[in-house]
Amino acid sequence: MESFYALMSGFTVAMTAANLLYASVGVLLGTAVGVLPGIGPAVTVALLLPITFKLDPSGSLIMFAGIYYGAMYGGSTTSILINTPGESASMATALQGNLMAKSGRAGPALATSAIGSFIAGFIATAGIAFLAPWMVKFAVQFGPEDYFALMVVAFITVSATFGDSPLKGLISLFCGLAFGLIGIDKLTGQSRLTFGLPELLDGVEVTTLAVGLFAIGEAMFVVSRHRVAEEVMQMTGSLWMSKEDWKRSWKPWLRGTMYGFPIGALPAGGAEIPTFLSYSTEKRLSKHPEEWDTIGAIEGVAGPEAANNASVAGTLVPLLSLGLPTSATAAIMLAGFQQFGLNPGPLLFAEKPDLVWGLIASLFIANAMLVVLNLPLVGIWVKLLKIPTPWLYAGILMFAAMGSIATKGSIAELLMLLGFGIIGFLMRRYDYPVAPMVVGLILGPMAESQFRRALQISIGDPLVLVQSPIAATLLGVAFLALIAPYVAGGLNKFKANED
Amino acid sequence: MPIKKRDFIAGAAATLLMAASIGTASAQMELKILAPAAPGGGWDGTARAMQQVLTATGIGKSVQVNNIPGAGGAIGLAQFVNTAKGDPNQIMVNGFVMVGSLITNKSPVNLGMVTPIARITAEAEVIVVPATSPIKDAKDLVAAMKADLAKVTFAGGSAGGVDHILAGLLAGTVGLDGSKVNYVPFSGGGEALAAMLSGRVTAGISGWGEFEGQIKAGKLRAIALATPDRLKDNPTPTLKEQGINLELINWRSVMAAPGITADQKKAISDVIDKMVKSKEWKEVLVQRGWDDAYLPEPAFGEFLKTEQVRVEAVLKSVGLVK
Numbered sequence: 001m002e003s004f005y006a007l008m009s010g011f012t013v014a015m016t017a018a019n020l021l022y023a024s025v026g027v028l029l030g031t032a033v034g035v036l037p038g039i040g041p042a043v044t045v046a047l048l049l050p051i052t053f054k055l056d057p058s059g060s061l062i063m064f065a066g067i068y069y070g071a072m073y074g075g076s077t078t079s080i081l082i083n084t085p086g087e088s089a090s091m092a093t094a095l096q097g098n099l100m101a102k103s104g105r106a107g108p109a110l111a112t113s114a115i116g117s118f119i120a121g122f123i124a125t126a127g128i129a130f131l132a133p134w135m136v137k138f139a140v141q142f143g144p145e146d147y148f149a150l151m152v153v154a155f156i157t158v159s160a161t162f163g164d165s166p167l168k169g170l171i172s173l174f175c176g177l178a179f180g181l182i183g184i185d186k187l188t189g190q191s192r193l194t195f196g197l198p199e200l201l202d203g204v205e206v207t208t209l210a211v212g213l214f215a216i217g218e219a220m221f222v223v224s225r226h227r228v229a230e231e232v233m234q235m236t237g238s239l240w241m242s243k244e245d246w247k248r249s250w251k252p253w254l255r256g257t258m259y260g261f262p263i264g265a266l267p268a269g270g271a272e273i274p275t276f277l278s279y280s281t282e283k284r285l286s287k288h289p290e291e292w293d294t295i296g297a298i299e300g301v302a303g304p305e306a307a308n309n310a311s312v313a314g315t316l317v318p319l320l321s322l323g324l325p326t327s328a329t330a331a332i333m334l335a336g337f338q339q340f341g342l343n344p345g346p347l348l349f350a351e352k353p354d355l356v357w358g359l360i361a362s363l364f365i366a367n368a369m370l371v372v373l374n375l376p377l378v379g380i381w382v383k384l385l386k387i388p389t390p391w392l393y394a395g396i397l398m399f400a401a402m403g404s405i406a407t408k409g410s411i412a413e414l415l416m417l418l419g420f421g422i423i424g425f426l427m428r429r430y431d432y433p434v435a436p437m438v439v440g441l442i443l444g445p446m447a448e449s450q451f452r453r454a455l456q457i458s459i460g461d462p463l464v465l466v467q468s469p470i471a472a473t474l475l476g477v478a479f480l481a482l483i484a485p486y487v488a489g490g491l492n493k494f495k496a497n498e499d
Numbered sequence: 500m501p502i503k504k505r506d507f508i509a510g511a512a513a514t515l516l517m518a519a520s521i522g523t524a525s526a527q528m529e530l531k532i533l534a535p536a537a538p539g540g541g542w543d544g545t546a547r548a549m550q551q552v553l554t555a556t557g558i559g560k561s562v563q564v565n566n567i568p569g570a571g572g573a574i575g576l577a578q579f580v581n582t583a584k585g586d587p588n589q590i591m592v593n594g595f596v597m598v599g600s601l602i603t604n605k606s607p608v609n610l611g612m613v614t615p616i617a618r619i620t621a622e623a624e625v626i627v628v629p630a631t632s633p634i635k636d637a638k639d640l641v642a643a644m645k646a647d648l649a650k651v652t653f654a655g656g657s658a659g660g661v662d663h664i665l666a667g668l669l670a671g672t673v674g675l676d677g678s679k680v681n682y683v684p685f686s687g688g689g690e691a692l693a694a695m696l697s698g699r700v701t702a703g704i705s706g707w708g709e710f711e712g713q714i715k716a717g718k719l720r721a722i723a724l725a726t727p728d729r730l731k732d733n734p735t736p737t738l739k740e741q742g743i744n745l746e747l748i749n750w751r752s753v754m755a756a757p758g759i760t761a762d763q764k765k766a767i768s769d770v771i772d773k774m775v776k777s778k779e780w781k782e783v784l785v786q787r788g789w790d791d792a793y794l795p796e797p798a799f800g801e802f803l804k805t806e807q808v809r810v811e812a813v814l815k816s817v818g819l820v821k
Contacts, residue, residue: 046538046566049547140696184570187684189603189658189819198577201570201604267693268686323712324692328537335544345712410567410574449686456683457652457699 003130010357014365019062022055023362023369026063030070031374035077036403041087041312042328044071049336058358064336065359065366068329069121072312073370076113076305081106081384082396084215084403088206088442089271089311092279092304094214095435099296106385107239110378112249112298113305114371115241120257120306121367124313127261128320129360133349135265136321142266144453145465149474150263151447154273156481157280158439164293168432176440179204186449187456199412208404209441212417213434215400217424219393224425239379249302252282256306264314267326268450271311272442278303313363320344320356528559528770533583533591535575537568545620545751546592548787552779558770571600571659577608583756587763590616594751596660598803598810603659603819610807614755614764615800617771620784621748621792622706624665624725625735629698630718637723637741640702641673648679654691655704658684659819661749662691662704664810665725667817669738672745677816695719706749708788730790750792752799768795 013019029051033044048067052060079090080097093113100109127135162169182193183203194200241249259274259281282299283292291297316333318324323345325331337344337359349356387395404417427434451465458464466472530553534546546564553559567575572593583589591613601609628634634643644651648670655662663684667677683700685691692710695703696718703710703719707730713719721735725747729737738745755767774780775793784791794802814820 042538046543046547140693143694143697143699184604185658186686187658189663189684191604198570198573198604198606201573202568268690318693322692323709324690326690331540332538335547345716347712347716410569410578453683453685456681457694459649459681 006353006357007129007361010354010359010361011364013058013354013358014062014361019059019362020365020369022059022063023066023366024373026052026066026068027070027366027369027373030067030072031074031077031370031377032070034071034074036074036399041068041071041075042332044074045329045332045336049332052336057355058362061355061359062362062365064333065362066369068333069117069363069366069370072309073114073117073374076117076308077110077381078399080109080113080301081381082215082392082399083218084211084396084400085207088210088438089275089308091206091210091272091435091438092275093301093308094210095279096292096296096298096300098214099294100298100301101296101385103295105296105298106382107378108241108245108298109296109301110381111241111375112245112302114374114378116249116253116256116302116306117309118367118371119253120260120308120310121313122364123254123257124261124264124310125360125363125367128313128316128363129357132317132321135262135317139266139269139318140322142268142470143468144450144457145468146470146474147266147268147450148447148454148465149471149478150269150273151443151450153474153478153481154276154443155447156478158276158436158443159280162433162436169436172427172432172434173436173440176209176437177444178440179209179437180441180444180448186445187452197412199410203445204416204441205413206438206442208413208417209420210438211400211404212420213424213427213437215396216417216421217428217434219397220421220425221428222389222393224429239382245298248288248298252278252299252303253306255281256303256308257310260307260310260312261314264311265317266314267318267322267324268446269311269314270327270446271308271315274307274311275304276439276443278307316363320348323348528766529588530559530562530770531589532562532564533575533579533589534564534566535568535572535579535591535593535597536566538566541622541749541751542572542592542594544787545594548783549592549753549774552774552777552783553770555779556774556777558773558777570604570606572597573601573604573606573608576601576606576610576613579754580608580612580757585758586756587759587766589756590767591754592751593754595749595806595810598807599659599661599664599814602811602814610754610803613757614759615796615803616753616755616764616768617775617796618750618752618792618794618799618802619771619775620789621750622708622789623730624661624704624747624749625707625710625714625721626665626669626723626725626738627695627703627705627710627714627719627721628701629695630720631698632701632720634702634722635720636736637738637743640722641669641743643701644670644673644675648675649681651681651702652700653680653682653702653704654685654694654700655682656684656691657686658682659814660684661747663817663819664813665704665745665747667813668745668747669743671813671816672743677813678818680817682817711788748790748792751789752803764796771795 029048030044033047045068052064075087075090076093079085079094080101083094083098085091085094097109182200184191184201191201256278259277263269263274279300282303286297286299288297315326315330318326319330325334404413424434454464532546532549534543536542543566550562550564553562567578579591634640653666663682666680666682670677670680691703691705694700710719714721723738723741724735725738727746753771755764
């Protein structure tokens with residue numbers, strides 16, 4: 001109850017007219033920059049942070065919260081509309097979201113993503129307010145072997161992104177794993193597969209691979225099929241979510257939040273694993289499996305988007321209570337907090353309660369402001385797709401290249417983008433799924449480092465991988481997920497009956 | 500032109516900023532600060548703190564920060580050497596970690612190719628153990644290392660970084676084989692912190708700031724600082740006090756472009772001098788937990804050379820460089 005009163009007093013600070021104005025300006029700016037393809041929330045927040053320097057602490061804090069949520073939302077918009085995820089966490093959203101946009105349902109896809117983000121953000125922010133001290137105790141107990149077990153679960157469940165042919169899916173996944181080996185080995189500092197090119201030392205950037213495979217590959221594919229007449233994507237149905245869409249979205253929102261918040265709160269959890277887990281869960285549970293490879297299923301947007309937003313709110317748990325930034329965005333937020341004299345750490349809640357609760361209240365307000373401002377914008381965003389196809393794809397190519405240059409600023413990166421574009425084109429041409437490749441690139445290096453760290457700490461004793469209760473449980477889950485489809489051949493039927 | 504869009508956005512942000520502060524800016528120097536790291540790291544934080552102070556004090560106008568991440572700063576340095584040559588308005592933030600990463604990555608460019616300006620900040624390195632550990636001080640730790648070096652696991656930041664180098668130096672200083680140190684690199688001090696708190700590793704090494712909260716909350720025990728002297732208001736003893744002759748600080752510095760004239764070098768040095776002596780900068784140091792380690796030229800150039808020699812030696816001893 002004490003937390004509740006503290007939160008209410010936080011709201012009274014944050015709810016003045018001037019602060020609400022700052023929140024709306026922050027949300028608009030964040031969305032405007034975040035919507036540039038290839039520019040993720042981290043870069044957006046970094047670019048816009050200086051604007052908040054001039055305001056008073058509560059004003060700049062609330063504008064900052066607005067920028068942050070706006071940037072998150074802007075990223076999903078480009079994923080859905082033009083298939084260019086600005087960061088790895090929006091990748092799962094792009095998969096179904098872009099299919100929906102192409103079949104004329106961009107409106108509902110954007111709406112479910114905005115509302116899902118709002119709901120996930122709301123629940124997760126409440127989670128920060130009331131559960132943070134408890135969550136963090138659990139989170140620090142997660143050791144390398146537990147993370148490795150979590151990756152095993154993720155690897156097994158991502159088979160849902162494989163499409164029809166497991167063989168082609170595995171080929172794609174293993175290519176991704178191979179790309180993941182490029183660069184400096186985290187544990188020994190030695191470079192692998194870099195061929196003497198300094199640009200490769202940091203490995204393959206996930207967004208470069210994703211934008212190359214998704215956006216560039218697709219643009220090439222469209223051109224190759226000579227569908228270049230003055231054709232315009234048709235809008236079918238309503239701009240807004242139908243009753244059916246709501247019915248199909250609310251469970252994925254909640255499930256996504258349940259994956260996102262706890263995993264995001266882990267010091268090395270991140271946003272990728274929960275979005276993939278959510279995506280594959282929704283795919284397994286879906287009552288419309290035929291839509292996943294054709295017109296796009298709304299569950300596949302609702303779940304991952306909620307998981308993404310909840311996990312980002314989850315990263316605030318270790319950030320505020322341990323002073324531990326677990327993502328690039330969180331690290332920039334840390335710098336932002338320090339500018340307001342907020343030094344995150346275990347003593348923060350005790351030392352600076354006004355600022356912390358003011359921040360949490362600001363997050364609530366910014367989150368609500370985001371939906372209010374952005375839902376009317378859905379109509380405008382969707383008009384983007386009415387641009388004739390050749391122009392639209394030319395624009396996508398240009399923005400994808402610009403996004404890549406803006407984040408890395410190197411020619412090598414641009415060449416890699418082009419190379420991945422060609423690979424993406426060939427994969428589309430010969431009907432290989434592209435998502436597993438990106439999944440392999442993201443999860444492979446994480447799984448490898450955690451595995452080796454666990455063994456290094458145990459001085460080579462492999463039993464460490466199963467001795468921890470968390471790891472043992474997760475590996476059990478992974479094993480069940482692996483054998484379940486064979487043991488109970490009618491798993492899908494069973495699930496369908498259950499609902 | 501590759502960086503146009505970013506410039507545009509930064510420019511737009513700067514315009515907004517200026518609009519908010521008309522009248523306070525007495526135009527002096529336009530600066531572009533290169534942070535050779537991704538947004539969020541220490542160099543980026545330093546560059547952005549400089550931007551904040553230079554703008555707020557009016558020492559500089561339209562200060563922009565560009566990030567060129569990669570290979571521990573080697574990519575950014577290469578770009579700086581190639582494109583900023585002779586440009587008196589461009590500076591770069593770097594530090595101790597770059598000295599090591601240039602060596603381990605066999606970088607074709609080196610710090611001799613840029614114009615040193617000054618060392619500006621430092622972060623103290625601290626060695627901690629979990630609060631429940633039987634190890635009470637640095638002597639206990641060294642005794643444990645001497646008993647069985649492989650069993651003493653150290654958690655810290657990336658391989659070849661300052662934390663790793665300190666672990667290697669510690670082993671070397673007490674007469675053990677640096678290449679046998681069981682150092683577990685995490686992606687930054689934060690993740691290492693979790694390994695410390697769960698008691699999985701024997702000791703942790705990181706910047707004081709990353710562990711400070713947990714030390715004050717009593718979850719971690721600070722057993723030694725690697726600084727030359729004790730920190731203000733901080734009871735943690737130094738390694739030297741405990742009979743281990745070893746000092747190491749994680750310093751950050753400012754470099755200017757290659758090929759600038761002596762006058763231009765002086766102009767940049769003056770800007771940095773004014774900045775580090777401003778009230779605003781002192782506030783930033785307190786906020787971020789950085790120590791003032793201001794060391795202008797020519798002393799900085801000498802310091803840099805000795806650090807290069809020492810880092811190369813320790814990287815060889817831990818087996819990172821053949």
